[in-house]
Every structure is written in structure tokens, then in C-alpha cells.
Amino acid sequence: xxxxxxxxxxxxxxxxxxxxxxxxxxxxxxxxxxxxxxxxxxxxxxxxxxxxxxxxxxxxxxxxxxxxxxxxxxxxxxxxxxxxxxxxxxxxxxxxxxxxxxxxxxxxxxxxxxxxxxxxxxxxxxxxxxxxxxxxxxxxxxxxxxxxxxxxxxxxxxxxxxxxxxxxxxxxxxxxxxxxxxxxxxxxxxxxxxxxxxxxxxxxxxxxxxxxxxxxxxxxxxxxxxxxxxxxxxxxxxxxxxxxxxxxxxxxxxxxxxx
Ligand SMILES: C[S@@+](CC[C@H](N)C(=O)[O-])C[C@H]1O[C@@H](n2cnc3c(N)ncnc32)[C@H](O)[C@@H]1O
Numbered sequence: 001x002x003x004x005x006x007x008x009x010x011x012x013x014x015x016x017x018x019x020x021x022x023x024x025x026x027x028x029x030x031x032x033x034x035x036x037x038x039x040x041x042x043x044x045x046x047x048x049x050x051x052x053x054x055x056x057x058x059x060x061x062x063x064x065x066x067x068x069x070x071x072x073x074x075x076x077x078x079x080x081x082x083x084x085x086x087x088x089x090x091x092x093x094x095x096x097x098x099x100x101x102x103x104x105x106x107x108x109x110x111x112x113x114x115x116x117x118x119x120x121x122x123x124x125x126x127x128x129x130x131x132x133x134x135x136x137x138x139x140x141x142x143x144x145x146x147x148x149x150x151x152x153x154x155x156x157x158x159x160x161x162x163x164x165x166x167x168x169x170x171x172x173x174x175x176x177x178x179x180x181x182x183x184x185x186x187x188x189x190x191x192x193x194x195x196x197x198x199x200x201x202x203x204x205x206x207x208x209x210x211x212x213x214x215x216x217x218x219x220x221x222x223x224x225x226x227x228x229x230x231x232x233x234x235x236x237x238x239x240x241x242x243x244x245x246x247x248x249x250x251x252x253x254x255x256x257x258x259x
Contacts, residue, residue: 135168152200
């Protein structure tokens, strides 16, 4: 990263097509850029809920012309942290998948452990673990799904900074950080952990280099870049909402002056 200026595509052109409430919002620009770099043929998300992270992966696949598929695994019942919710969440996700990502997005409405049988060992290139956030649950999800990840594949963990209630992803991720050679943590928002499974072909990119082999200063700069990228995205969203509101009120009788 030191010899290259990294100007991520998310800053240049990313307009999220799916925007729903989720604490994942702080990591959308990174998720978008990551898909553009690793171009995963097979993505699996464990824990989808209303699909904010999942559809960002899908959108990036389309916009970077990635030839692959993405599986969304969730019982769509909720858990101890999200609390239970009704079927309208699943119906909404299914409709969005059908309308925008036919042939790319596949929904597996089932428990994570039941979905395991559908994936071959060492096949997944991008795995996102975002189910129940207790220490035991994330450890179980990681242990069960790690063999399914291709060497060199990327595993994301959401909520690695959340120290509320009985959340324990932070503790499990701290343990991984002490033992895994290629691992990185974004600290903003609720935190996002990034782990590259050892092996596979090495892939050069300013993003991966900064995360996994960057100096402390380069890693710090990368973290800052994505803090700014998420603020920038939010500011742009607010600006376009404001513009749309003004345009709307303008058409109802010319009172659309900015305030
Ligand atoms: C934190 S939410 C996912 C958030 C989502 N990634 C986003 O972008 O906002 C966790 C989801 O995991 C699901 N879940 C938790 N444990 C599960 C399990 N063992 N099997 C299937 N789904 C599970 C819940 O139903 C819930 O919808």
C-alpha cells in the first residue's frame, strides 16, 4: 500500500441498492471493495436477517461482473439477540433476491448445521459469519464451516467489537488474532473481522496487502479510510434523501425550496 494510492471503487461509485436498518451499515463500502478484489465464485452468508450485508455482496458481484453465486443461510426466525420476527422479513428478502439477483442469490431457509451438507469441503471463497453472537455460537459456526472454506478464502466476522449483553465474538476473534497469520480487524461500528484461510494462491492487491502484510501505519490508514468511506456514504445518502424530499414537495405546488 505504501507505493500505491488506494482509491477504493466504493468511494468512486457505490450506491447501495438495498438499504434497511442494520448495524452492518458501517462496513458496506469495505464489503463492496472486497468482492471486487477477491471475485468469489462461491459466497456463503450465515445470518442474513433483512439482507443488508448479503445484498451488498450480490450488488458488488453484479457491478464487478463476478461470475459466481451467493448463498444466504438463515432460519429467518430470529435468535436470542435479534429476537424472533415474523415471516414478512423472509418474504421481503426473497422478493428482493428474485427481483434483482436471479441466478446469483440463493436463499437457504434452514439452520446453519443443516446447510453444511450442501457445500463441499474447501469450496467457499467468501464466508460471512453473522449468526448468534455468543462466544459458543460463533465458535461452533467457525469450527463447523472452516473446513468448507477454500485455502486462501476469506472469512468475515461481524460484531467483533460489540461488548454488550452476552456477545462474545470479540473474545473468539481475539483468540484467532493470537494464532492466525493473516487476520485483520476494522474497529469502527460494531467491528468487522477479516481472516484469510492459510494456503491457496497468493493474490496481490493494495487492499489485501494493507490488511494482511501492511505496516502498523498502513493498517491504521486503511482503518481510517473505511471510517471515512462509511461516513461519506451516509452523507451522500442523506443528501440524496434531502434532494428527493425537495423534489417531491416542489412538484406539489412549488414549495420545494431548500432550508
Ligand atoms: C445478526 S442477524 C444477521 C444480520 C445481517 N447479516 C445484516 O446484514 O444485518 C442474525 C441472523 O442469524 C439467524 N440465525 C442465528 N443463528 C442461526 C442458526 N443456527 N441457524 C440459522 N439461522 C440463524 C437469525 O435468524 C438472524 O436472522
